[in-house]
Amino acid sequence: MCGIVGAIAQRNITPILLEGLRRLEYRGYDSAGVAVLASDGSIQRVRAVGKVIELEKALEAAPAGGHLGIAHTRWATHGKPAEHNAHPHLSQRLAIVHNGIIENHAPLRKRLIDLGYSFTSETDTEVVAHLLAHYYGEKKDLLEAFRATLGDIHGAYALAIIHQDQPETLYCARAGSPLVIGEGSDEHYLASDPLALLQVTDRFRYLEEGDYARITRTGCDIWSRDHQVAERPVKRYEHAAHSLEKGEYRHYMLKEIFEQPDAISDTLAGTLGDDHVLTAVLGPEAETRLGEIRNIHIVACGTSYHAGLVARYWIEEQAGIPCQVEVASEYRYRTVVVPDGTLLITISQSGETADTLAALRYAKDQGYLATLAICNVAGSSLVREADWRLLTHAGPEIGVASTKAFTTQLVALLWLTTALVQVRGGDAALVARNVAALRSLPGLVLQALGLEPQITALAERFANKHHALFLGRGPHYPIAMEGALKLKEISYIHAEAYAAGELKHGPLALVDEDMPVVSVAPSDSLLEKLKSNLEEVRARGGQLITFACETVEHHDDSNSVTYTLPWVEDCISPVLYTIPLQLLSYHVALVKGTDVDKPRNLAKSVTVE
Known part of the structure; x- marks a missing residue:
């Protein structure tokens, strides 16, 4: 939910930072802030509670500009929404922004207080700032201090740091929270989401789990979690994949x-x-x-x-x-x-x-x-x-x-x-x-998603159908309901879902050789019960279409076909079995020739009763 933007260039980077924050507003936040290294060598920090526009107003009242800086939008986790809790946080001659959660912040805070550090916020982030300042005082080398700091903190984080003693360098690290490095012409950028930087670049290095980096105007050095030099290739951002355009897709x-x-x-x-x-x-x-x-x-x-x-x-x-x-x-x-x-x-x-x-x-x-x-x-x-x-x-x-x-x-x-x-x-x-x-x-x-070619062929069997049944048991019964809803929404085929054990209480009367019956059959505690229900369909000549775990034994014939999915833990099985039902409804709609993205009589956001 929080957002990070950073930049180093020969020009004033404050407008880049602000535009990046605006592009991250969709993620949700309660405060925003910016810290830049000014021409006199000092760190200028401006923070505001509320939207980015409030930060812009604060910057109009107290301008801050420079060629190196970091910015942040915060969603409160530790400490209420307030200016003193907003990022960036300062310690001695450095500034830091942070996404994520430092799980061991409490013992680290006590340790730092014992060392004489004072805290001005309730956040877990300020702990990292003081810890880095402490190690820098000991080691006199910022990279080594950063490595020591990363070794002490536990949790999920994306970090960006600037220091007055290194006016040409931006440091960053990620573990459990995304971070990308953007490349420009004699300038570099940093963000938690590439969308924040598309106004200045479409070329990114995606940091991997545990990576940390040192960034200058002309390049960057990246190390893996085990402190080995890491090569992360530059990739061109595929605008269509994340924009409001369909790109290579038909719908x-x-x-x-x-x-x-x-x-x-x-x-x-x-x-x-x-x-x-x-x-x-x-x-x-x-x-x-x-x-x-x-x-x-x-x-x-x-x-x-x-x-x-x-x-x-x-x-x-x-x-x-x-x-x-x-x-x-x-x-x-x-x-x-x-x-x-x-x-x-x-x-x-x-x-x-x-x-x-x-x-x-x-x-x-x-x-x-x-x-x-x-x-x-x-x-x-x-x-x-x-x-x-x-x-x-x-x-x-x-x-x-x-x-x-x-x-x-x-x-x-x-x-x-x-x-x-x-x-x-x-x-x-x-x-x-x-x-x-x-x-x-x-x-x-x-x-x-690799099942799509098989499901494309399967969809042809629905070309002249007007009704379908979907069956599931346990937590997969609602997945059957979702599959039926998708089919009726975009193909206009009348589809109903039932708990498979309910077949004999009425719906079985609908089953004949013209009725497609779609079932989801993961390998769980209800599998044997479900198999018995499906035999009732098979015995009445229904067209049985089953999405089953690869470990489930099946015997297909002219009236039944099985598509297999990998074995997974029961808890995530409903998510996985949703995918082929989505693909099925999409490809059936193509066969039927309906308007897939804008089905009749329906709206995306139903804002009336």
Whole structure:
């Protein structure tokens, strides 16, 4: 959520820093600041609470310019939004900005106080500034001091540092939080997101996990975590991949389906420790109060509602907290019983969904412990009005049928479930497995996208169909619901989803040789039950299409076909099995000749009741 921009050049870099911060405003923040090395050799720092425009006003009142500088937008984690907590932070002759969380800041703070350092903020970042100043005083070499500092801090971080003693050098490091170095003509730049620098360059070196670097106007030196010289190639930024253009893709929807590995990585950036989650990303109040939660209500619409239904399985099974999920348009018109210690979670891609917003406002007077918004738009009404917020960094989603917003919502909800287990003193091994599974997810999603050629051929079987059934069990039942919704949204085929065990209670009457029945069959505890349900379909001549784990034995024939996905941990399986259903709905819509990105009668952001 925080943003970093840095630059070194022969010209005044303050306008570059400000424009970079403006381009990062979408990420959400509560304060902003800049520090530049002035011509007299001093560091000039200007900070402001609120939007970047407030920082601009402060700079008009107290101009700061120079050829070396760093800038930052902050989302409060340690310490409330206030000017004294805003970045950059100073210590002696250096300035520092930081994204992420320093987990061992408390013992480091005590150690530094004992050494005589005074703190002017409540942040974890100021600890890094003083620690670096301390080591520089000992070693008289800034690079060696930086290495020693990195060895002492634990957590997720992206750091950028300037020092008065080295007016031609910018230092940086990353671990668990992204950072890129931009190349210009006799000048170099630094940012947490390449979007911040596209006004000056499209050539970037992407730092890898554990990298740290020394940057000058004419070049940069990069070292890996083990202090070996590292070569990170310059890559030209592919504007179309992240802009509002379709680029090489025929439709926005397909582009957004293929953006999901990156969207998931961006959503997780800075939120995971080695074997635990970093709960401070929710903010200081939320972090301290997570342990008070005794019940959870989730309110959402459409695709976001399906994400909530999956989360109910996770929350109740892993965290042991009762969880209730409702569609927002119904929730706000009934009498709600709110047990003590209940957290309300609202989920929306846009943050402007009328029914969900109204539900949040209605809930304000219902006695909830707190409200949490899970959303893709930092400045949206839902995010502003909720007590706590958890952003999904999916980037702009143009296609009406949601894809990457849904999978990043699932990722955020699994992260939140893991946080609840952690703060309640739950199974540490479970927490570690979830963290490892989340880390593996982008690569697994990329692997699942490789099914597209097979699914393209499969879509032809739907050319003349008017109805379809989707089946799933457990947390994959909501995934079946999402698959049916996608198909009906963009292909206009009537599709319904059922818990597979419900087939015999009515839907089986619809099954015949003309009815496609799509099922998701991961290798979990419900697999044998699901197999029995699918045999009921097979026995009645239904066209059975199954997406199954590679370990599941299957026997295809003229009426049934199976597509396999890799084995994964149960907790991330719903995310993975979403991917082929998205591809299926997209390619069926192509076969049917419908308007994929703008299906009839639907809008991207439903801002009316």
